[in-house]
Amino acid sequence: MARPRTFDEERALDAAMRTFWEKGYEATSTQDLCDATGLGRSSIYNTFKSKHDLFERALARYIDSMTSAQLAVLEDRRLSAADRIRTLLATVVDGETEHRAGGRSLGCLTVNTTVELAARDARAAGMLERDTARRLAALRAVLEEGRRDGSITSARDPGALARFLNAAIGGMRISSQGGADRAALESIADVTLDALTA
Amino acid sequence: MARPRTFDEERALDAAMRTFWEKGYEATSTQDLCDATGLGRSSIYNTFKSKHDLFERALARYIDSMTSAQLAVLEDRRLSAADRIRTLLATVVDGETEHRAGGRSLGCLTVNTTVELAARDARAAGMLERDTARRLAALRAVLEEGRRDGSITSARDPGALARFLNAAIGGMRISSQGGADRAALESIADVTLDALTA
DNA sequence: TAGGTTATGGATCGGTCAGTTCAAAACTTG
DNA sequence: CAAGTTTTGAACTGACCGATCCATAACCTA
Secondary structure: OOOOOOOOHHHHHHHHHHHHHHHOOOOOOHHHHHHHHOOOHHHHHHHOOOHHHHHHHHHHHHHHHHHHHHHHHHOOOOOOHHHHHHHHHHHHHHHHHHOEEOOEEOOOHHHHHHHHOOOOOHHHHHHHHHHHHHHHHHHHHHHHHHHHHOOOOOOOOHHHHHHHHHHHHHHHHHHHHOOOOHHHHHHHHHHHHHHHOO | OOOOOOOOHHHHHHHHHHHHHHHOOOOOOHHHHHHHHOOOHHHHHHHOOOHHHHHHHHHHHHHHHHHHHHHHHHOOOOOOHHHHHHHHHHHHHHHHHHOEEOOEEOOOHHHHHHHHOOOOOHHHHHHHHHHHHHHHHHHHHHHHHHHHHOOOOOOOOHHHHHHHHHHHHHHHHHHHHOOOOHHHHHHHHHHHHHHHOO
16 A cells, blocks of 8 residues: 555554653653654654644553553452452562662652643543542452451451552652652551551 | 832742642743732742742742641640641641642642652752651651550551651542542541551 | 832743644555 | 555744843832
8 A cells, every 4th residue: 555654653652651651741842752762753743643642642551551460460369368469569669669760760650640630631630530440449349358358357448448558559659759769668568558457 | 229029029939839739840831920920020030040949949838838737746745646647647638628729639749749850850859858858757756656655556667657657648649639539538547547556 | 309229021032842744755556 | 667655754833931131110228
């Protein structure tokens, strides 16, 4: 038919996602996106309609990969409920330790977007809300299971425990972005788990 | 001597702080700052050297007012250590419920700045780090006192509990910005306190 | 009230923003 | 190899960015 693309759309999306993750939406210019992806402006605007559209796709990609990895941990039937949550928190610590730039943790694109955009970008806010709902439901299911298998002894409502855990993960990410090291994050995770067995 | 100012510098600073709080640093234009303060560009640049300088002063003001209010709670000798922390968390819930725009919580300028700027603005990062250190020290002191007065029964290291509490507060703020309502925040606070008495 | 000083508003600065246009290049298909 | 289609790079657009300049207004002091 016609001239084929010389780049991999998924790789470009990945590079864009990384850039938004590192610098935030506003601070990322279209030139930054050209540099990061290696594409020219035409290719970017031809493939992704606009900066905002590209951001939405990058965010969707991030949410999808992140949350599905976390849900996989939460649904691992080989582990007790408490151990799944322990593993989940360890995954978060690993992620924060791993994804850094300029000596600092990148945090989590979901959290970063909640802070930077949720208030004035209804579409992004909707994506984040759906993701939160999905994660809260999964957490709640595991916590209910933990109540049954005895690994979660807290008498609190599982919904409340789920919201607490979700908040705790966000808090760990903020702490990491604020300079907390791996040991600090691990101790936060330990104390978080205490609340579920109180 | 000469023509005096027709505006109150502190009120202008307050308006600027509020704007940065609502929109973030990058998304706030100098025109936004003119609109919010009611000042002309000349007055703003004459009084505060630059947008960045104005932001730093706004952030310093926020940190100062926020943290000194929180330290006042933590040093209230009429309350047990656990009750001080309970009160602190209630203050956070109130703040998140109170400071909203467009139907959404504004979160916390400290957290927002950690996410948006800490990675690429060393001066802001330094201010945030000093504030975090101050808050962690105060939390730790209260937790140690709680161990002595018996209101904190967790055997965990008070430093770890302090980092946990600090993270929990950040997590509550993120949750709030993500749409959590007052009841949700209160339940998160309840579970957070469980961890200290585990 | 005159002289000195500062505040103020508006015009303006160069630069960068997101996004568009267009001609040339590159590839498929017949 | 030629027609047709799409990609690509580079130049370009108007708008807005943070910041400065300057003439004028407003005020204090002497």
